Amino acid sequence: MGIVVESVSKSFSGTFALKDVSVSIEDGQFVTFLGPLGAGKTTLLRIMCGIDRPDSGRIYYDGQDVTDVAVQKRPVAMVYQQFVNYPSMTLYENIASPLRVSRRKYSKGEIEKRVHESADLLGIRQILGHYPEEVSGGQKQRAAIARALTKDAKFIFLDEPLANLDYKLREELRGELKEILRRKGGVVVYATPEAVDALSMASHVGYIENGQLWQYGALKHVYRYPQFKEVGRYFSYPTMNILPGTVEKYAKGAALVLSDDLRVDVSRIADQLDQEVYQVGIRAYNISTSKEHAEMVPFQAEVELSEELGSDTELHVRHNGQTLVVLLQEFARHEIGQKVTLYLDSTRLFLFHPHTNEL
Ligand code: ADP
Ligand code: MG
Known part of the structure; x- marks a missing residue:
């Protein structure tokens, strides 16, 4: 049970963004893909969750080949680096929106219960009636995360979700995210260029550079046995x-x-x-x-x-x-x-x- 990525490659105008990436993720794991800008992290997440298709290779969810299954039909949620909130909707409506468009019909009461549950987790219950422009960047990003959690997606993908927050908020949310996401079960896949995100949250890490997965394994193992100096550098403070x-x-x-x-x-x-x-x-x-x-x-x-x-x-x-x-x-x-x-x-x-x- 979990996600398997099998020999996935993807090119843009003849240049590899991902090259023969394979990785096997078990249920309950919190995986962080780390690597510098342009490494291929976003491309990998988009392919794993079904927004994009690979040029070659397959993706499996719980043993089922989902490579050709549209993202809407997959049990996934994605949180992006940019705050994605609909400006004309309150935070409540923003968080409820995935439930409203879901094929499964949710009753009004069920929607309210779920929105309140995830708002409580992120500590934004009191501001659900506000519009995105009326709240801070940190609160907007909390709403975006709450929105990803309401649907009860089995697989959650987060692409640099803390990138646009200031240092203090990042620290705070980092600690909370770990707890919230660990409690959910399923699989969490998190892309970031920040080693500290991986060190503080992940159970497993993969280092990506030039579209290749250089090393993958349990956090402790990669930390203790970096195979490449780039990986060693990434997993060392200050260097x-x-x-x-x-x-x-x-x-x-x-x-x-x-x-x-x-x-x-x-x-x-x-x-x-x-x-x-x-x-x-x-x-x-x-x-x-x-x-x-x-x-x-x-x-x-x-x-x-x-x-x-x-x-x-x-x-x-x-x-x-x-x-x-x-x-x-x-x-x-x-x-x-x-x-x-x-x-x-x-x-x-x-x-x-x-x-x-x-x-
Ligand atoms: P990261 O998220 O690690 O910064 P990306 O996955 O966004 O890296 O990008 C990997 C490489 O693929 C980069 O060289 C980037 O310019 C290229 N790339 C990504 N998406 C596109 C696209 N839609 N069109 C053209 N090139 C792209
Ligand atoms: Mg990216």
Whole structure:
């Protein structure tokens, strides 16, 4: 039970917007498709919910091939980035509209009950009598989400639903959406360029770039085992540093040479190293100013920038001609130009194949 996307491709004027995308989503999962602008997220959602047809490939809902089934006949609801509200209707009428046009006839009482239920969930019961222009952007988007929920669609698609909201509203709705959507069951498919949306809400994530699904899996798994540096970067706050690392094998093991001053023993994975050079990823918070355990490897660096962010400090340091970002979980003042000894957690390195861009 759930949604299966099988080898879906779609081109616009000869250019691939989606290329051979396959993914299998089970009931109860909250899936976030992440990727930069133009990656193909919207195209994938439109095809999954039936607004658009793929050039090739199939879509299955609960084991049934629905590729040729019109969107109106599918158990779906979609929330868009732009607030879609009918300006001449009150929020009540906006939220009720999918029920009124549904093939299933809803009684007046049933419509009222459903509209009130979803308005309560989104906290907009008191303003149902207002017109869209009379309420704030956040309230409009809440109404758009409530509208998607009234129909009891089994599959809900949200395309950057928080994109047009300010920071504070985004934070607030993000927390609420997770609860509301998880409680509904079914499947939630959510597209966003914001990793934080995925990290705070999703059970599963897919990373899309250039129309291809680079990696898909449980959030924890993708976070822990990014296969590509782009994925690692996306799933790191504030970033993942990427440095070239040369493998030096010797009789009893191997070392990864990141610079003259920075060598990491990688003997425990020596037999898995089939490249001479890797792109080595290290998350900003896996570098520290103190040696927290025996696998922390020291190196020298010069402070280029120091930013105190409440209880954290973000440092940009220069090492071997490259800038590294370091997130210290402490409030610490550093002078620009100051020499510092830092410690890299060698148990938290990611080795990326150097040619992964040519997927
Ligand atoms: P995203 O939602 O990740 O930003 P889209 O799915 O909107 O990406 O777009 C993927 C690619 O397909 C882009 O290069 C975009 O320009 C192109 N594209 C999307 N929709 C159309 C369309 N209707 N006509 C022409 N090109 C399109
Ligand atoms: Mg889009």
